[in-house]
Every structure is written in structure tokens, then in C-alpha cells.
């Protein structure tokens with residue numbers, strides 16, 4: 001459990017908040033590159049860390065992430081005219097370049113230097129791995145671009161999506177490191193979902209509902225090892241990666257693509273659930289990509305024209321009580337992503353963690369909270385938060401069967417870091 005002050009500290013990410021400052025020290029996924037498909041395309045409104053911003057792409061293809069609102073009288077530049085290397089406000093014609101600098105105030109005399117004094121707030125926006133990343137922190141502390149493995153493999157080996165999740169980022173992220181719910185909530189999907197089925201590990205998952213957790217600190221966050229019984233007294237280990245503040249990587253199953261998430265605050269009551277899938281050693285098959293597009297695995301189907309899931313709280317997530325009764329789904333909600341999201345949203349926008357009753361399978365969550373609180377303290381003293389360093393990003397999740405006397409952090413050491421060209425270690 002967390003006291004109210006601790007809960008506030010970890011869940012609030014607006015400008016000036018300590019947790020907001022931690023997020024602002026990292027490169028964050030902001031948009032899919034396909035949202036800005038061509039030069040001078042329509043701009044996209046995007047809210048991140050409680051700041052309302054506008055993403056756009058100028059005549060030369062330069063990406064811009066600027067304040068959504070015109071510096072003159074505050075109308076939304078989403079209505080702007082994207083023309084000749086700048087975005088022009090449609091109200092009185094003020095024009096801004098991709099750095100947010102005002103470059104034209106047409107109502108002022110031609111020799112006026114007024115516009116030089118006007119600049120919109122602006123953040124860098126770069127493309128890597130099909131994702132547009134931004135850095136919203138102090139310019140002098142900007143780290144090198146991110147090197148998460150999924151973003152570094154060739155385009156035909158990865159698939160990335162994002163969906164709106166209508167709750168605070170932390171309760172969503174905590175679901176990503178909570179390996180014990182899989183045997184219950186997703187039990188029905190393991191043998192059915194095309195992106196999960198057929199793995200030997202599934203049988204261990206379904207055969208042992210009392211996993212033992214062994215959580216070990218890594219340089220960037222935690223290795224969260226969940227141990228279940230396998231044959232002949234051996235253990236089946238699923239090791240989830242968590243890198244601060246909100247990167248999680250799910251352990252693999254057989255030869256399926258490896259999945260993971262980022263949980264990025266939109267504001268304190270909403271977040272983006274970014275979901276990626278990739279393979280290091282081969283392109284994704286047509287069937288895999290189609291399944292991802294169809295909302296299988298950790299992806300979802302959308303309300304047309306939006307990133308809001310089709311099953312959402314306004315339609316009770318299309319819960320199917322008959323399927324729940326028949327044992328087809330555990331909660332009545334279809335699909336792994338919405339099974340998670342529906343329950344996490346049901347906790348309310350920001351769950352009150354002073355009322356929890358935690359058990360030993362919550363150890364990963366307990367340690368992640370402590371690690372975040374500790375990192376906030378060291379940040380106050382001027383230290384760089386974990387996860388910013390590129391070497392902290394070179395991690396992998398793993399699924400392994402080990403003899404009982406071998407600690408996973410030693411026996412599976414190599415499996416937990418990026419091995420260029422080599423496949424993930426999987427069962």
C-alpha cells in the first residue's frame with residue numbers, strides 16, 4: 001500500500017511535479033510515424049504529461065511539436081494552415097516555424113521586429129522505429145535518442161500500436177509487471193489467441209496458479225521473475241523487464257513475436273498504452289501482422305478514426321456473460337488488452353493505494369513503487385534517473401526452464417540483455 005502523499009507523488013505528472021520531471025528526462029513515444037504521413041499533412045493534437053501540444057510536419061519534412069495554442073489570442077493551431085515551412089494561425093495569420101518561432105505577423109508593419117519576440121513552447125520530435133519520440137525536459141540534459149531493441153530492428157520485424165487507456169499511468173503499468181494475473185484473467189486466451197497459443201510455457205502457466213516471485217534490481221529498473229513448476233522438479237521462469245519509468249517487456253512464448261509496452265501519461269487520469277511486438281531473427285509473418293491489426297495479442301480494435309478501443313467503458317467493454325459462464329473468457333471481456341484495460345479502468349481514474357491488501361505475488365509492484373520513490377529522491381540531488389542511459393534500454397525479457405538450484409539472474413544472465421542477431425530465449 002501507499003500513503004496518500006506517496007500515491008500523489010507517483011501518479012501526478014503535470015509540469016513541475018517530481019514524477020513529471022522524471023518522465024521529462026526520458027525520450028517518450030509521442031505519436032506513430034504514420035500519424036504524420038507526409039509533408040504539410042494536417043497537424044495532430046496530442047496531450048502529454050498534462051500539456052496540450054500540436055504535432056506537425058513542415059514543407060521540408062521537419063517534425064514539430066509545439067504548443068497547441070496561438071501566442072496571439074490562444075486559438076487552437078490545430079485549425080492552422082500548414083504552408084511554406086510553417087504553420088499559420090487561421091485567425092489573424094501569425095505564422096510559426098517548426099521550432100515554434102513566430103516568423104510572420106502580417107498585420108504588423110513590414111519593418112517591425114515584433115515577431116522575433118514571439119516563440120511557442122516547442123519540443124524535439126524525432127522518428128525512430130516507426131515511432132515519433134519527444135523529449136520534454138531541460139534542453140541541456142537531453143540524452144541521445146532511445147535504443148529500445150524493438151525500435152532498432154528492420155521495419156518488417158516489428159509492429160507498434162497505441163490505445164487510449166482511461167486511467168492513471170501507474171495502475172496501467174502495474175498491470176504490465178503483474179505476472180500472476182495471467183493464469184486467471186487471460187487463462188482462456190493462452191491457448192486460443194494466435195499470438196500466444198501453442199507454447200509449452202502456457203501449460204506451466206495454466207498448471208500452476210501459485211507463482212513464486214523473485215524480483216531483482218537491474219540498473220534501469222527491475223527483473224521480475226515469476227516461478228512456476230515444470231516437469232521433473234524443474235522451474236519455469238518468466239522474467240519480465242521493467243525499465244523506469246514505464247517500459248515493460250512481457251516474457252516470450254515459443255517463437256511468437258515478443259511483446260511489450262510503454263505507459264505514457266496523457267494527464268493524471270488518462271494514459272497511452274503503447275504496445276509493440278517484434279522478432280529479432282525474422283520478419284513478422286503476414287498472419288501475425290493481420291492478427292495484430294485485428295486486435296489480437298496485446299493490440300485492440302478501435303472506434304473508427306480514433307485510438308479509443310471499440311470495447312470501452314461506455315459500452316461496458318462489450319462484456320459477454322455467457323462466454324464468462326461457459327469458461328471461454330475469465331472476465332467476460334474479449335481480448336488480452338481489453339481484459340487488462342477494463343479492470344484497470346474499473347479501479348477509477350486514480351486508484352487509492354492506501355486501501356489495498358497486497359500479497360507476495362505483488363512483490364514486483366511493491367518494489368517498482370519503492371524504486372520509483374527512491375529515484376525521485378536521488379533526482380532531487382541531481383542524479384540522472386535510471387532508464388535514461390542507453391545501456392539501461394538494452395534489455396530483454398525471457399522464458400526459461402531451469403533446475404531448482406539455479407538462480408535465474410545468473411543462469412539466464414545473457415538472456416536478459418540484447419544479443420544482436422540472436423533470438424530471445426523462450427519456451
Ligand code: FES
Nearest residue numbers: 070072073089092
Ligand atoms: S489568435 Fe492566432 S493570429 Fe490571432
Ligand SMILES: [Fe+2]
Nearest residue numbers: 175186336340
Ligand atoms: Fe494482462
